[in-house]
Amino acid sequence: MSVLSPISAADSGGGTPTFLSPPIGCDEAEFPILLRRYRLGLALFVAAIGMLFVGFSSAYVVRRGIPIYDAGTGGYSTDWEPLRLPIRLLLFNSCLLICASVAMEVVRRKTSAFVYPSETNGREVTLWLSASLLLGTAFLLGQGIAWHALVSSGRFLSTGARTAFFYVLTSTHALHALLGVLAVAAIASFGARISPARRYVAVDLTAWYLHAMTLLWVYLLCFLLFA
Amino acid sequence: MPSQIQLRSSSETKGFLRKYIFSTNHKTVGIQYFFLSLFAVVVGMALSWLMRIHVAWSGVRIFGLEHLSAAGAPGGVITPEYYLSLMTLHGTIMIFFVLTLAPQNAFGNYFLPLQIGAEETAFPIVNMLSFWTTLVALLVLLATLFVGDGPPISGWTAYPPMSAVGKDAGPGLGTGQNLWIISIGIFCIASVLSSINFIATFMDMRCKGMALMRLPLTCWAWFITAIMSLLSFAVLLAAVLLLLLDRTAGTSFFVPANLLVSGKIEPHSGGSPLLWQHLFWFFGHPEVYITILPGFGIVSHVLSCFSRKPILGYKLVLGCMLAIGFLSFIVWGHHMFVSGMSPFSGFLFSIPTIVISLPATITTLLWLGTLWGGRLQFSTSMMFGLGFVSTFVAGGLGGILLAHPAVDSYLHATYFVVGHLHMVMGVSAIFAIFAAIYFWYPKMFGKMLNERLGLIHFGLTFIGVYCIFMPMHLLGFAGNPRRYAILSDDFLIRLIPLHQFITVAALITGAVQFLFLFNLFWSLYRGEPAPANPWSATSLEWETSSPPPIGNFRRQPIVNHGAYEYGETNIERDFVMQSDPESVRMKA
Ligand code: HEM
Numbered sequence: 001m002s003v004l005s006p007i008s009a010a011d012s013g014g015g016t017p018t019f020l021s022p023p024i025g026c027d028e029a030e031f032p033i034l035l036r037r038y039r040l041g042l043a044l045f046v047a048a049i050g051m052l053f054v055g056f057s058s059a060y061v062v063r064r065g066i067p068i069y070d071a072g073t074g075g076y077s078t079d080w081e082p083l084r085l086p087i088r089l090l091l092f093n094s095c096l097l098i099c100a101s102v103a104m105e106v107v108r109r110k111t112s113a114f115v116y117p118s119e120t121n122g123r124e125v126t127l128w129l130s131a132s133l134l135l136g137t138a139f140l141l142g143q144g145i146a147w148h149a150l151v152s153s154g155r156f157l158s159t160g161a162r163t164a165f166f167y168v169l170t171s172t173h174a175l176h177a178l179l180g181v182l183a184v185a186a187i188a189s190f191g192a193r194i195s196p197a198r199r200y201v202a203v204d205l206t207a208w209y210l211h212a213m214t215l216l217w218v219y220l221l222c223f224l225l226f227a
Numbered sequence: 228m229p230s231q232i233q234l235r236s237s238s239e240t241k242g243f244l245r246k247y248i249f250s251t252n253h254k255t256v257g258i259q260y261f262f263l264s265l266f267a268v269v270v271g272m273a274l275s276w277l278m279r280i281h282v283a284w285s286g287v288r289i290f291g292l293e294h295l296s297a298a299g300a301p302g303g304v305i306t307p308e309y310y311l312s313l314m315t316l317h318g319t320i321m322i323f324f325v326l327t328l329a330p331q332n333a334f335g336n337y338f339l340p341l342q343i344g345a346e347e348t349a350f351p352i353v354n355m356l357s358f359w360t361t362l363v364a365l366l367v368l369l370a371t372l373f374v375g376d377g378p379p380i381s382g383w384t385a386y387p388p389m390s391a392v393g394k395d396a397g398p399g400l401g402t403g404q405n406l407w408i409i410s411i412g413i414f415c416i417a418s419v420l421s422s423i424n425f426i427a428t429f430m431d432m433r434c435k436g437m438a439l440m441r442l443p444l445t446c447w448a449w450f451i452t453a454i455m456s457l458l459s460f461a462v463l464l465a466a467v468l469l470l471l472l473d474r475t476a477g478t479s480f481f482v483p484a485n486l487l488v489s490g491k492i493e494p495h496s497g498g499s500p501l502l503w504q505h506l507f508w509f510f511g512h513p514e515v516y517i518t519i520l521p522g523f524g525i526v527s528h529v530l531s532c533f534s535r536k537p538i539l540g541y542k543l544v545l546g547c548m549l550a551i552g553f554l555s556f557i558v559w560g561h562h563m564f565v566s567g568m569s570p571f572s573g574f575l576f577s578i579p580t581i582v583i584s585l586p587a588t589i590t591t592l593l594w595l596g597t598l599w600g601g602r603l604q605f606s607t608s609m610m611f612g613l614g615f616v617s618t619f620v621a622g623g624l625g626g627i628l629l630a631h632p633a634v635d636s637y638l639h640a641t642y643f644v645v646g647h648l649h650m651v652m653g654v655s656a657i658f659a660i661f662a663a664i665y666f667w668y669p670k671m672f673g674k675m676l677n678e679r680l681g682l683i684h685f686g687l688t689f690i691g692v693y694c695i696f697m698p699m700h701l702l703g704f705a706g707n708p709r710r711y712a713i714l715s716d717d718f719l720i721r722l723i724p725l726h727q728f729i730t731v732a733a734l735i736t737g738a739v740q741f742l743f744l745f746n747l748f749w750s751l752y753r754g755e756p757a758p759a760n761p762w763s764a765t766s767l768e769w770e771t772s773s774p775p776p777i778g779n780f781r782r783q784p785i786v787n788h789g790a791y792e793y794g795e796t797n798i799e800r801d802f803v804m805q806s807d808p809e810s811v812r813m814k815a
C-alpha cells in the first residue's frame with residue numbers, strides 16, 4: 001500500500017527533540033529548535049496583529065465613502081473632515097522608531113547564542129541595547145506629543161470619524177510598540193542573568209517584533225497621509 | 228531501553244495550585260476547557276427553556292424567575308425585553324463558549340499533542356493563559372445578568388444602532404452591552420493566543436515519522452480551525468473596539484446622522500450600521516465554520532474507526548476542509564442580502580455561498596462511502612457520528628435555499644434561519660462533541676462510559692432535535708419572524724400550537740441530557756476501568772495508557788503508518804496502529 005511507503009527524515013515532523021525538550025532553551029543542542037518554534041509563534045502573533053489592522057483599515061476605507069443624505073436639498077454630503085496632522089513630528093517619530101529597530105538589529109547580530117556577552121562584546125551590546133530602548137521610548141513619547149498637539153488644537157475622538165481613526169490606529173499601534181519596548185527593557189535588565197541560548201532567543205524575537213511594529217507604523221503613516 | 232525514558236517529572240512535584248489550577252499541562256487545560264463548556268452549555272440550555280416556554284405560553288408565570296430579575300420578570304412573567312436579553316445571552320454563550328471552545332479548545336488541547344506524538348503543546352504557558360482569559364470573559368458575560376438592567380437585547384450579532392447608542396435604546400443596552408463588548412473582546416484575545424499555540428504545535432511538534440499525510444484528520448481540522456480563528460477573531464476585536472468607542476467616546480463609526488432614539492436625536496453623525504455588519508460577518512461566517520470544522524475531523528475519525536475501514540478519500544476530505552476554510556472568508560455578505568447592500572454585491576456573495584456547499588457535499592458523500600461495505604459497529608460514538616451526518620445534511624440543505632438572495636429576502640429573519648442555524652451548527656456541532664466525548668472519555672478519564680445509557684441518550688436526542696428544529700423551517704415558510712417574544716398577530720396566533728409542540732420537545736430533549744450528565748459523572752466513579760485501546764483504533768493516543776501519564780508516552784513514539792489503516796492485516800488484528808513497526812502491514 002502506498003501509505004506504507006517509508007518516509008525520509010525530511011518528511012517527518014518538527015524534529016525529534018520535542019519529546020525530551022525542557023521548557024525553554026537551557027541547552028545549546030535544543031537551541032535551533034526552540035528558536036524556530038518561538039519565531040513561528042511570533043510570526044503568528046504578528047499575523048494576528050496584522051489582521052487587527054486590516055480590520056481597522058477596511059473600516060476606515062468604508063467609513064470614508066459613506067455619503068450623508070440631506071433631506072433638505074435631496075443631495076449627498078460627507079462628514080469626512082479634513083485632518084491636518086503634525087506631519088513633521090510624525091516623520092521625526094518614524095525616524096526614532098526605525099532607528100530603535102536598527103539598533104535592536106545590531107544587538108541581534110552581535111549577540112551569540114553560545115557565550116555570555118560579558119565574555120566578548122558585552123559593552124558594545126549593552127550600548128546598542130540602551131540606544132534601542134531610548135529610541136523606542138522616545139518614539140512613544142513623541143506619539144504622546146502628537147496626540148497632545150491634536151488635543152490642544154481641539155480635535156478629539158468625537159470630533160469626527162477621521163480624527164477618531166487617527167487616534168484609534170496610532171494608539172493601538174503604540175500599545176503594541178510598547179510591548180516591544182518593554183521587551184527591550186526586560187532584556188536590558190535581566191538579560192545578563194539567563195543562559196546565552198535563552199538570551200539569544202529573547203533578543204531575536206524582540207528584534208523581529210520591533211521590525212514588525214516599525215513596518216506597521218510605516219504602513220499606518222502612509223495610510224493616514226494618503227488614504 | 229530505559230535510558231531513553233526520561234520523563235519530565237517536574238510537574239509531579241508541583242503544588243496543588245500549579246498542578247490542577249494554574250496548570251500548563253495540555254491535558255489539564257483541555258479538561259478545564261471541557262468543564263467550562265459543560266457549565267456554559269447547561270446555562271445556555273436553561274436560558275433556552277425559559278425562552279421556549281415564554282414563546283409558547285406567553286403569559287405563563289415561571290416560578291422563581293422574579294428572583295433573577297425583578298424588572299425583567301415581574302411576578303415570574305418574562306417581559307418582551309427580557310426575552311431578548313435572555314436570547315442574547317443564550318446565543319452568545321452557545322456560540323462563543325460552547326461551540327467554539329468544546330470541539331477546538333477542549334478536545335484539541337487534549338488530543339492534538341497526543342495524536343501527533345508530542346509530550347506538550349508548543350507554548351504551554353500561553354495555553355494556560357488563554358484558558359484563564361477565557362474564563363474571565365465568561366464571568367464578565369454572566370455578570371450582565373446581575374448588574375444594571377440585565378443582558379443586552381441586541382442579540383449575539385449586536386447590530387448597531389441598537390447596540391451603539393446606549394441605554395436609551397432599551398434594557399441592557401447600557402452596562403449590559405458594555406460588559407458584552409468587553410467579554411467578547413477578552414474572548415478574542417484568548418482565542419488568538421490559543422490558536423497561535425495550536426498552529427505552532429501542529430507545525431512544529433510532530434514526532435518522528437508523522438508526515439503530513441499520516442496525520443489523523445482531527446489534527447488537520449484543528450489546524451485549519453486555528454488558522455481561521457487567528458485571522459477572524461482579530462477582526463472581531465477591531466470591530467468591538469470601534470463599537471465600544473461609539474458608545475463611550477462619542478465617535479460615529481456605526482451610528483448614522485439624525486437618529487431618533489426614544490424621542491431624542493442622537494449626537495452621532497455619518498456612521499454606518501452596515502459597516503458593523505461587514506466587520507462582524509467577516510468574523511461571523513468563518514466563526515460558524517470554526518464551530519463545525521473540528522466536527523468534520525472528529526466525525527471522519529470516528530466513522531472510519533467504527534466502520535473498520537480506511538476513511539474514503541483522505542486527501543479529498545482534507546482538500547474539502549481546506550476549501551471550506553478558504554471559502555468561508557469570502558461569503559460573509561450572505562448574511563446581509565436584505566440589509567440594503569447593493570444587489571450586485573448580493574449576487575457576488577451568493578456565488579461563493581453556493582460553491583461552499585460543494586466541498587461540504589463531497590465530504591458528506593465520502594463519509595457515506597466510508598460506511599459502505601464496512602463492518603459497522605454501532606457504538607454511541609458512532610451513532611452520534613452518523614447523527615452528525617444526518618443533521619448536517621438536513622441543516623445544510625436549508626442553507627442552500629438561503630444562499631439565493633431572492634429566496635432569502637422572504638426567509639431572512641424568520642424561523643427558517645433559526646432552524647437552519649440550529650440544525651447545522653447547534654445540533655451538528657453538538658453531535659460532534661458528543662461523538663468525541665463518547666469516543667475519548669475512556670482516554671481522558673480512564674473509565675468507560677455506560678454504552679447502553681449512551682445509546683438511549685443518542686436515540687432520544689436524535690428524535691428530539693428533529694422535532695424541535697425541523698418544524699422551525701415550516702414556521703419560517705409561514706412567515707414567523709425570529710426574535711419575537713410574543714406571537715400576537717393573526718397569522719402568528721395560528722402557529723402557536725406548533726410552537727407549543729416545539730417547546731415540549733425541547734423540554735423533553737433537554738431532560739434527556741441529564742441522562743448524559745449522569746452517565747458522565749457516574750462513570751467517573753463507577754465506570755469500568757478503560758483499557759489503553761478500547762475501540763481498537765489506530766492513532767497514537769490509543770497507544771498510551773488511559774489516562775496518559777505526564778509526558779504522554781512512556782517511550783517516544785515513532786510513526787510508521789497512516790492514521791486510517793483498518794482492514795485485514797498480516798497479524799491477528801484488523802487494524803494497524805500508527806506506531807506499529809513497518810513489518811506490520813495491511814493485506815493488499
Ligand atoms: C451548506 C452550506 C451553507 C449555506 C449555503 C449557508 C447559508 C446561509 C445563509 C445564506 C444564511 C443567512 C440567512 C439569513 O440570515 O437570512 C445563513 C445563516 C446562518 N448559518 Fe448557514 N449556510 C451553510 C452552512 C452553515 C453551517 C455549516 C453553519 C454552522 C456550523 C451555519 C451557520 C449559520 C448561522 C449561525 C446562521 C445565522 C446567523 C444569524 O443570523 O444569527 N451555516 N446560512
Ligand SMILES: [Cu+2]
Pocket residue numbers: 511512515558559561562
Ligand atoms: Cu454564513
